[in-house]
Amino acid sequence: EPEVTQTPSHQVTQMGQEVILRCVPISNHLYFYWYRQILGQKVEFLVSFYNNEISEKSEIFDDQFSVERPDGSNFTLKIRSTKLEDSAMYFCASSSQGGEQFFGPGTRLTVL
Amino acid sequence: QKEVEQDPGPLSVPEGAIVSLNCTYSNSAFQYFMWYRQYSRKGPELLMYTYSSGNKEDGRFTAQVDKSSKYISLFIRDSQPSDSATYLCAGAGAGSYQLTFGKGTKLSVIP
Numbered sequence A: 001e002p003e004v005t006q007t008p009s010h011q012v013t014q015m016g017q018e019v020i021l022r023c024v025p026i027s028n029h030l031y032f033y034w035y036r037q038i039l040g041q042k043v044e045f046l047v048s049f050y051n052n053e054i055s056e057k058s059e060i061f062d063d064q065f066s067v068e069r070p071d072g073s074n075f076t077l078k079i080r081s082t083k084l085e086d087s088a089m090y091f092c093a094s095s096s097q098g099g100e101q102f103f104g105p106g107t108r109l110t111v112l
Numbered sequence B: 001q002k003e004v005e006q007d008p009g010p011l012s013v014p015e016g017a018i019v020s021l022n023c024t025y026s027n028s029a030f031q032y033f034m035w036y037r038q039y040s041r042k043g044p045e046l047l048m049y050t051y052s053s054g055n056k057e058d059g060r061f062t063a064q065v066d067k068s069s070k071y072i073s074l075f076i077r078d079s080q081p082s083d084s085a086t087y088l089c090a091g092a093g094a095g096s097y098q099l100t101f102g103k104g105t106k107l108s109v110i111p
Helices: none
Strands: A005-008 A012-013 A019-025 A032-038 A043-049 A053-057 A063-068 A073-077 A088-095 A107-111 B004-006 B011-014 B020-023 B030-038 B046-050 B055-057 B060-066 B070-078 B085-092 B103-111
Touching: A005 A088, A005 B046, A005 B055, A005 B060, A012 A019, A012 B055, A019 A088, A043 A073, A073 A088, B004 B085, B011 B020, B020 B055, B020 B085, B030 B060, B046 B055, B046 B060, B070 B085
Parallel strands: A012 A107, B011 B103
Antiparallel strands: A005 A019, A019 A073, A032 A043, A032 A088, A043 A053, A063 A073, A088 A107, B004 B020, B020 B070, B030 B046, B030 B085, B055 B060, B060 B070, B085 B103
């Protein structure tokens, strides 16, 4: 069964450093998303991406964040200058027609 | 702004029981509703997807949406210990793919 994959599973970084989180969506899907979940809190929407451009973004997704689909399979989330409060699980998701969204296993980001 | 509310539990039931999980939401624009299961430190796993009001059944799971009262439910029949997880409800508006999640209900099914 096709699934969303994410790397790395755990990323530790120093405050102020740049991180790139990587995702491989399900192969025939066209819509891609990033969500985050701070420990003990709700899953929160960050951004959706379709046809090589951002279609929606939340207030969390400020200028420190960017997304890219560098090739036909990968979808990345970049955080330019990490803050302590960026520590969270980051989930990538994909969908075929913008309906059912399938999530990856997540990347745990720890900012020290 | 608490758009989707869930009782966080924990909810403990004996194996074989029928489980009822519920959410309320405030955004009238929501048209799509989903239930996810999340094991500890794992990604949400899609269980049920429904559009607008009505019922949908898949195996031991039944999802109900009542848009008039802004109430969504998930029923699990013949619950198993492997159903022990946190259950998340989520909604999205027409033309928007931004899912708004509840905080989740933690379920334990006791053998």
